[in-house]
Amino acid sequence: MANYQKQQEIKxxxxxxxxxxxxxxxxxxxxxxxxxxxxxxxxxxxISPLAKKIALExxxxxxxxxxxxxxxxxxxxxxxxxxKINELWPFLRxxxxxxxxxxxxxxxxxxxxxxxTIKLLLELKDKRNVETVLIPDKTKSRxxxxxxxxxxxxxxxDMCATAQISKKLVRNLSPGEIxxxxxLSKDYINDWSTQKKITNQVLMGEGxxxxxxxxxxxxxxxxxxxxxxxxxxxxxxxxxxxxxxxKDNLDAIEWAANELDxxxxxxxxxxxxKHRSELMPINDKYSINSLLPKLKKYYEKT
Numbered sequence: 698m699a700n701y702q703k704q705q706e707i708k709x710x711x712x713x714x715x716x717x718x719x720x721x722x723x724x725x726x727x728x729x730x731x732x733x734x735x736x737x738x739x740x741x742x743x744i745s746p747l748a749k750k751i752a753l754e755x756x757x758x759x760x761x762x763x764x765x766x767x768x769x770x771x772x773x774x775x776x777x778x779x780x781k782i783n784e785l786w787p788f789l790r791x792x793x794x795x796x797x798x799x800x801x802x803x804x805x806x807x808x809x810x811x812x813x814t815i816k817l818l819l820e821l822k823d824k825r826n827v828e829t830v831l832i833p834d835k836t837k838s839r840x841x842x843x844x845x846x847x848x849x850x851x852x853x854x855d856m857c858a859t860a861q862i863s864k865k866l867v868r869n870l871s872p873g874e875i876x877x878x879x880x881l882s883k884d885y886i887n888d889w890s891t892q893k894k895i896t897n898q899v900l901m902g903e904g905x906x907x908x909x910x911x912x913x914x915x916x917x918x919x920x921x922x923x924x925x926x927x928x929x930x931x932x933x934x935x936x937x938x939x940x941x942x943x944k945d946n947l948d949a950i951e952w953a954a955n956e957l958d959x960x961x962x963x964x965x966x967x968x969x970x971k972h973r974s975e976l977m978p979i980n981d982k983y984s985i986n987s988l989l990p991k992l993k994k995y996y997e998k999t
Contacts, residue, residue, distance in 0.1 A: 801877050802827075807885070813837040817882060821848070821874060825866060827903055829878040831886065831895065840886070841897040844878050846870055846913055847904025852938065854977045856966065859903045869904070872915035879926060899934045901962070907940040907949050914956050921959075934960040941983040941991070950991040954998040961995055963988070 805826070806818035813833035820826055830843040847869045849862035879895065888894040898920060900906045906913045917933060919925045935957060937950070944952040953961065965985075967973040974980040 798822075798873075801881065802874060804881055804885070815840075815882075815885070817878075817885065819878065819881065821870075825868070827870065827874070827878075829882060829902060831882055838894065840882075840895045841899055842879060842882055842895050843902045844875055844898060844900050845902030845904055846875060846900055846906050846909045850904050851908055852905055852977075852979055854938065854964075854966075854979075856976055862903075867904075869909040869912060872912045872919070875912065875916035876919055876926075879920070897932050897934070898928060899936065899962070901934070901936040905938060905940060906935045907937045907942070907953070910944055910949065910953065910956075917957055917959060930959050934962050936962045936964055938964045938977055938979055939983045939985075939988040939992075940979070941987065948991055950988075950995050951998075954995045958999055961992070961999070963992060 800822065802819040802821050804817055805820045808816045808818075810816075815831040815833075817829050817831075818826055819829065825848045827845045827848050829845060831840040832843060833840050847867060849864065849867035850857070850859045851864070851867055853860045879898070883889060883895060886894055900913065913935065917935075920928045920933060921930060935953065937953075940949055942949045947955070950961075964977075965973070966976050968985065970980065970985060973985065
């Protein structure tokens, strides 16, 4: 019985593995996030190449340090600002604090509708606010989480409330801020058992995912990682109005097919070009006819 309980505890844990050196390179060198703002939700800390380099420079023997996972309870304890990270190796404390932050956005308001929809208002480190929404199924036992990818939106779609937010406040969310929406929502509904309550993700909240592709990719990779949140590719849907920009010398939609490998939802709203342009001015730049071949290729690749 004790062995079964231990196995169950291991299964219940979330393990988001982060290589510190790779994380730093992917975020700071590309300008993806502000310094010290990357938020990690993890229960395993590996001896990264950077850690080994520091140990070598300081003539420290790390051969006896095992790369064993920490329990979710332990990492949540470490995440509390008032707790000192005594469990981490002394020579890594300073460097880890410089590279990552275990701080989370704050849940400052929760609204629950009659149909069971739950809206969480979050406050970010810079005091900007962003929303995430849990949409229940008919049984109200499972949810689809609607994730935001930016504060406000750079686009000006007429039917969207997000477009009314001042463009001066708009900024893209970091990968950690996107993932934190899932973590905080799972905390709120106690979704840490092996049977997920939040079964699907849709990136259809504030912002346009195709205008934040680098950060969206990192967040999705963590969501799909078997050592992370472990969502299947068919459980994640990215929405786009149809932004035909270039990414790494590829059309953004083609790049997304290669790099994201999840479902894609096209926000059409009207099949009549004139009406669509009135609702979504970006249609004047990226028309329906110009997007159809690209979307067909996405379908064929994924």
